[in-house]
Amino acid sequence: MPKYAMVIDQRRCVACMACVVSCKKENEVPPEHFRTRVLEMVEGEFPKLRMELRSELCNHCDNPPCVANCPTGASYKREEDGLVLLKKYRCVGCKACLAACPYDARYINPDKGFADKCTFCEHRIKEGKEPACVATCIGKSRIFGDMDDAKSPVRVALQGAHAEVLLKHAGTQPRVYYIKKFSKPE
Amino acid sequence: MAIDLTRRKFLKISGAATVGATVALNLPDNFLLWAEEAGLVKATYVPTYCEICFWKCGAIAKVINGRVVKLEGNPAHPNSRGKLCARGSGGMGLLYDPDRIKTPLIREGKRGEGKYRKASWEEALAMVAEKMNKIKQKYGPQSMALFSHGCPTDHFLPLFSAYGSQNIGMPSFAQCRGPRDVGFELTFGENPGSPERVDMVNSKVVVLLGSHLGENMHNSQVQDFSEAVSRGAKFIVADPRFSIAAGKAHTWLPIRPGTDMALLLAWTNIIIKEGLYDKEYVHSHTNGFRELAASVREYTPEWAEQETDIPAAQIIETARLIGKNAPAVCIHPGRHTTWYGDDVQRTRAIAILTALLGSWGRPGGIFLATNATMPKLPAKPYPVIPTPPLNRGDFKFAGAEGVTQVIRTATLTGKPYPIKGWFVSGTNLMKALPNQQATLDAINKLDLLVVVDVMPYDTAMLADVILPECSYLERHDTLVVGKGKMMNVSIRQPVVPPLYESKPAWWIAKELAKRVGAGEYFPWNTYEDKMKSQCALWGVNYEELKNKGVVAFPDTAAPYFTATNPPEFKTESKKIELYSKELKEAGFDPLPRYVKHPQPAAGQFRLLYGRSPVHTFSRTTNNPELHELYPENEVWVNSKQAKALGLKNGDYAVLVNQDGVKSSKVRVKATERIREDSVYLVHGFGTTSKELKRAYRRGADDQGLVTRYAVDPICGSTGMRVNFVKLVKEA
Amino acid sequence: MELTVTGTNAITSPFLHAWDWRVALYLFLGGMAAGLAVMSSILRLKNAGKSAEGESASFWGPLWVPIILSFGMLFIFWDLDRKLNVYWLYLTFKPFSPMSWGSWGLLLFFPVCALNALVTMPGEYRHWLRFDVLRTLVDRLQPHKRLLAILNFVFGIFVGLYTGVLLSAFVARPFWHSALLPLLCLVSALTAGAAFMAIIAKRKAVKLFFTKVNVSIVIAELIVMVLFSIGLATSQGGAVMPSFSFILEYLLYGMAIALVAKLLLVTDERSDALPDRAVLLMQVSAAMVLAGGLMFRISLVYAGQLSHLV
Ligand SMILES: Nc1nc2c(c(=O)[nH]1)N[C@H]1C(S)=C(S)[C@@H](COP(=O)(O)OP(=O)(O)OC[C@H]3O[C@@H](n4cnc5c(=O)[nH]c(N)nc54)[C@H](O)[C@@H]3O)O[C@H]1N2
Ligand SMILES: Nc1nc2c(c(=O)[nH]1)N[C@H]1C(S)=C(S)[C@@H](COP(=O)(O)OP(=O)(O)OC[C@H]3O[C@@H](n4cnc5c(=O)[nH]c(N)nc54)[C@H](O)[C@@H]3O)O[C@H]1N2
Ligand code: SF4
Ligand code: SF4
Ligand code: SF4
Ligand code: SF4
Ligand code: SF4
Numbered sequence A: 001m002p003k004y005a006m007v008i009d010q011r012r013c014v015a016c017m018a019c020v021v022s023c024k025k026e027n028e029v030p031p032e033h034f035r036t037r038v039l040e041m042v043e044g045e046f047p048k049l050r051m052e053l054r055s056e057l058c059n060h061c062d063n064p065p066c067v068a069n070c071p072t073g074a075s076y077k078r079e080e081d082g083l084v085l086l087k088k089y090r091c092v093g094c095k096a097c098l099a100a101c102p103y104d105a106r107y108i109n110p111d112k113g114f115a116d117k118c119t120f121c122e123h124r125i126k127e128g129k130e131p132a133c134v135a136t137c138i139g140k141s142r143i144f145g146d147m148d149d150a151k152s153p154v155r156v157a158l159q160g161a162h163a164e165v166l167l168k169h170a171g172t173q174p175r176v177y178y179i180k181k182f183s184k185p186e
Numbered sequence B: 001m002a003i004d005l006t007r008r009k010f011l012k013i014s015g016a017a018t019v020g021a022t023v024a025l026n027l028p029d030n031f032l033l034w035a036e037e038a039g040l041v042k043a044t045y046v047p048t049y050c051e052i053c054f055w056k057c058g059a060i061a062k063v064i065n066g067r068v069v070k071l072e073g074n075p076a077h078p079n080s081r082g083k084l085c086a087r088g089s090g091g092m093g094l095l096y097d098p099d100r101i102k103t104p105l106i107r108e109g110k111r112g113e114g115k116y117r118k119a120s121w122e123e124a125l126a127m128v129a130e131k132m133n134k135i136k137q138k139y140g141p142q143s144m145a146l147f148s149h150g151c152p153t154d155h156f157l158p159l160f161s162a163y164g165s166q167n168i169g170m171p172s173f174a175q176c177r178g179p180r181d182v183g184f185e186l187t188f189g190e191n192p193g194s195p196e197r198v199d200m201v202n203s204k205v206v207v208l209l210g211s212h213l214g215e216n217m218h219n220s221q222v223q224d225f226s227e228a229v230s231r232g233a234k235f236i237v238a239d240p241r242f243s244i245a246a247g248k249a250h251t252w253l254p255i256r257p258g259t260d261m262a263l264l265l266a267w268t269n270i271i272i273k274e275g276l277y278d279k280e281y282v283h284s285h286t287n288g289f290r291e292l293a294a295s296v297r298e299y300t301p302e303w304a305e306q307e308t309d310i311p312a313a314q315i316i317e318t319a320r321l322i323g324k325n326a327p328a329v330c331i332h333p334g335r336h337t338t339w340y341g342d343d344v345q346r347t348r349a350i351a352i353l354t355a356l357l358g359s360w361g362r363p364g365g366i367f368l369a370t371n372a373t374m375p376k377l378p379a380k381p382y383p384v385i386p387t388p389p390l391n392r393g394d395f396k397f398a399g400a401e402g403v404t405q406v407i408r409t410a411t412l413t414g415k416p417y418p419i420k421g422w423f424v425s426g427t428n429l430m431k432a433l434p435n436q437q438a439t440l441d442a443i444n445k446l447d448l449l450v451v452v453d454v455m456p457y458d459t460a461m462l463a464d465v466i467l468p469e470c471s472y473l474e475r476h477d478t479l480v481v482g483k484g485k486m487m488n489v490s491i492r493q494p495v496v497p498p499l500y501e502s503k504p505a506w507w508i509a510k511e512l513a514k515r516v517g518a519g520e521y522f523p524w525n526t527y528e529d530k531m532k533s534q535c536a537l538w539g540v541n542y543e544e545l546k547n548k549g550v551v552a553f554p555d556t557a558a559p560y561f562t563a564t565n566p567p568e569f570k571t572e573s574k575k576i577e578l579y580s581k582e583l584k585e586a587g588f589d590p591l592p593r594y595v596k597h598p599q600p601a602a603g604q605f606r607l608l609y610g611r612s613p614v615h616t617f618s619r620t621t622n623n624p625e626l627h628e629l630y631p632e633n634e635v636w637v638n639s640k641q642a643k644a645l646g647l648k649n650g651d652y653a654v655l656v657n658q659d660g661v662k663s664s665k666v667r668v669k670a671t672e673r674i675r676e677d678s679v680y681l682v683h684g685f686g687t688t689s690k691e692l693k694r695a696y697r698r699g700a701d702d703q704g705l706v707t708r709y710a711v712d713p714i715c716g717s718t719g720m721r722v723n724f725v726k727l728v729k730e731a
Numbered sequence C: 001m002e003l004t005v006t007g008t009n010a011i012t013s014p015f016l017h018a019w020d021w022r023v024a025l026y027l028f029l030g031g032m033a034a035g036l037a038v039m040s041s042i043l044r045l046k047n048a049g050k051s052a053e054g055e056s057a058s059f060w061g062p063l064w065v066p067i068i069l070s071f072g073m074l075f076i077f078w079d080l081d082r083k084l085n086v087y088w089l090y091l092t093f094k095p096f097s098p099m100s101w102g103s104w105g106l107l108l109f110f111p112v113c114a115l116n117a118l119v120t121m122p123g124e125y126r127h128w129l130r131f132d133v134l135r136t137l138v139d140r141l142q143p144h145k146r147l148l149a150i151l152n153f154v155f156g157i158f159v160g161l162y163t164g165v166l167l168s169a170f171v172a173r174p175f176w177h178s179a180l181l182p183l184l185c186l187v188s189a190l191t192a193g194a195a196f197m198a199i200i201a202k203r204k205a206v207k208l209f210f211t212k213v214n215v216s217i218v219i220a221e222l223i224v225m226v227l228f229s230i231g232l233a234t235s236q237g238g239a240v241m242p243s244f245s246f247i248l249e250y251l252l253y254g255m256a257i258a259l260v261a262k263l264l265l266v267t268d269e270r271s272d273a274l275p276d277r278a279v280l281l282m283q284v285s286a287a288m289v290l291a292g293g294l295m296f297r298i299s300l301v302y303a304g305q306l307s308h309l310v
């Protein structure tokens, strides 16, 4: 049973948005809607500044409030690999999952009305490919793999690195890990 | 926005009140979902290369039911390595942009009025040919000029050579890489190439002057940048703005704009004084070290501090960092280097420093191009034209791509001889050239302005005849022979047939050639025929190329100097020219010297510009896939200055330059990320073409404010960062 | 800090607006129906049913419950973006989803309150029952009248709490994520129910009774509201306080209480002999409580969406 996860090495991100566009095209995300985003944060005062770049997506939480709150079972956590997925045919568009997700990872498809979000490109992993955003990540900031496999890119990336998850206190147990390091103001 | 959404939903609900309608709408949808899952929908994958910018990344188009649904990087291609940038990924936005030029158009109203009527290709081509023939008769063929950029050039250049004009102008020289290439050619005998041969992945220290990698999104170069960062290379970034690259840097030097030369000369001085240069390399391979050492002696760190606004201690510290890590140091040669008018000399200073560090031809510096070449197809020689071309002006060191604005001046003055027709393809001159008024005035003097374009951008909307080229995803183009570490050949081929009545440039060129009596220079039937002959000549399997998109020749790589690949310089003296005799003889400084540039007066800012990672110049501003990521540019202004001017983040303001030219309104980005003496715009916005529904008047046009420019006397390039603006709140 | 985000969705950025006034109305009407169920049952159960005698509200109260509930459900249905899949709510039960509890709960509550209304139907309206089955059903249920009233009461409490549990379950929205919210929503539901009863009651004594009940619950609600606000101020939910407050509700409730206080001053013990002016005061104050309840739900729904776990 693979345990899929992503590592975002923020040191490598260049805020190029390749992931954003590629994800949209791979997954037919409608105009003005997104499954992933990129944050640029700058702190300090000129000229002592530091920058943090961070891409965000669904965390495929191990304790996913979106799934708990979904009244129809449309949102579910797939047992064999832990992906948090969506059965569109079941979704009523009640938006409870949107309200429940602390990461604002979801949106409602404007034409069809169902909730939608990142699937870790489940259809591509099935074919042995990397998720679209990972495949095109210019900075190789997005790293994907199986946490149970010591040789997988995610495990290699995490080795000796200090990784954090977003909003740990939300208790969601995310599967997207962030390695961050600020640029030093000098 | 909240209200909007709700209203939209409300309308939808009341509209589709009947359950039946909803069911009917849902069924085909579910069917498609199911069909896709069941594997009934088959995608085909067609390799080609990208043209959203000039990096020419290998791409693979995923096509379903005749529609391009996705573009991915070709893993076998060295410029993309399986990845496309945001712009390349959004390429189908150009293909499916509803605002595309769909048929040939002939102007009906006055120039600039934007009134056109549809025409057949037959009529439009006949009209262009007739006017070209008339100009040739009356003034001679050299009175037709070609402005071109990107792949269309490969088709129209032969047309012009055959027609009899050498007057070509590409913005890639005088508005872009010109000074850098000249500066390096004068020093090393060759330029750093495009893609630049920067060996950042092996560098210990990388210096970026401007070069805003990450925002400047040249694919493989940014991949290398990120790799270098992660391998722990120390970046020294001199930029008046806290760029993305500055955010990754070991040291950010918020340099006073226009003073990079002072920094470079001070560094050189320190490195020589402290003996940090590569003595062996300098001794064996360079000329004029003694003169150099003498000439930089006056450029002390304390002096440089006054000029650059960077503390002397920091200048010394960075110089040592650079010196101690030589030769694995890459001083990036830059790309857009037309800044202040002394740009050849500034890139000379970069080249000289590179030589002192022994970085040229060494790992972590500038690697060497493959020496391999591809033979040319035998072809009928072009006619010899008695009148010399005027496109290099009086600039001794102007490159073969021509000096665009010189042609413009000749058009305006009629000297040394009249220019009566412009043929423009793949460049939006109104946005590319400084001083828009001059461009407009010149266009108004023309007998003929033809524009070949995919989209109705500003310059097209001034044309007498607009010819719709199909997008890069619908056509064949020249085979690209890439020369990075090794040689490779890439193919562009249609991934879908052309939409509307658009046609590929090769077809337009060939058809026009027929009509201007140059048909014999296009002896092949289709462009594919030509490519097949080329492949046969080069020993490339055409079918394999078609299937893979790129064929590489690994044994042609020789990136570093080795015993078997000894240093060889293509200069006159066969050595690296620290001291340039060539320049001296032409009446220029043989060694770079500091020249002070005017700084903004109180209440004024220097206008700086650059790139957004999701746009290419003006050409993507209307692309729906990219527009949604960055619909309009913002003017960056230091937050203290913004506060003093009563401007808040997100307010609209207008920029007014020293000549009273006003920009259209633009949002303010009040930020700590820029010096107080400068403002910054992403280039390419604020189009005046009403045909561009999304981009029309969104954001401010930096070029509109660049009414002044500083011409580099050595090569004719136009320094464009010499304009000063005021910021006025938009009522 | 300077923050630029590329790739945000309008529905979650800059703040969540998944839900609008339709959900607020749903919660308000659902709460009111619940409160009404509780209050009408109280009327029927109090004094072993004596208080209900001669009071038409003892039938109209229960009857309004399913009607108001239907309207409430209509609004939540309206809010669903994929209505055709609504049956999936009833092919699943998700123990950790308040919305699942709610849809099932309402599904059970509906027949209970409907039957409760039927059995309380006075003889003069019997001819409304068109079908024999209904008539026999009503006859058969007559002995269980009290049980139905109790069930109605219990479900009323459940649904009243539910309108708060639904929102308080979201850890992601600190403004809602408070243990006090279900209680607050319950008391709000009860005030709405009591106010509704006060309005429709014919007998002045009954009116006065529900007015008095209302005042005590409103006071209780105000206390809970203050506690809730204190809780907010010390949690992340407080972040939305500058752009949101319960001021309007305090105002409406305060005025309602003031009116009632004035009313109580003019009232003597024989409440059935109240002057018309006093009746008017009661009607107005009850209407204000309803308005306050509606405002409360609207602010709750919108404000919660402004808050975000950080
Ligand atoms: N996304 C994207 N990428 C592109 C392109 C595009 O259109 N879009 N175009 C491509 C092309 S053709 C080119 S030529 C390149 C251009 O890209 P570069 O060669 O990187 O251009 P520069 O002008 O060097 O860099 C602009 C930066 O210079 C800084 N700057 C301004 N004035 C000064 C100064 O006086 N000194 C110093 N040290 N810095 C200064 C600005 O703040 C800005 O950060 O980009 C290429 N890449
Ligand atoms: N103020 C200012 N001026 C600048 C710059 C700056 O940063 N600021 N940058 C300078 C630099 S570095 C450069 S390289 C130049 C770039 O200058 P240009 O190359 O002129 O760039 P664009 O503005 O993108 O204009 C490209 C035009 O080509 C069209 N086009 C796109 N694809 C095709 C195609 O496949 N076929 C045909 N026929 N047409 C096509 C587009 O629709 C558009 O009209 O600008 C220079 N000028
Ligand atoms: S990130 Fe949000 S949508 Fe994704 S699993 Fe976690 S709670 Fe659910
Ligand atoms: S919107 Fe769909 S997926 Fe989300 S909670 Fe409701 S039914 Fe579940
Ligand atoms: S994994 Fe796939 S769906 Fe998720 S953000 Fe990346 S590309 Fe989008
Ligand atoms: S593609 Fe990679 S480097 Fe580029 S913005 Fe996305 S995460 Fe960052
Ligand atoms: S860098 Fe981006 S836009 Fe330029 S050719 Fe490559 S993929 Fe296309």
Ligand SMILES: [Mo]
Residues within 6 Å of the ligand: B172, B175, B176, B177, B335, B336
């Ligand atoms: Mo350029």
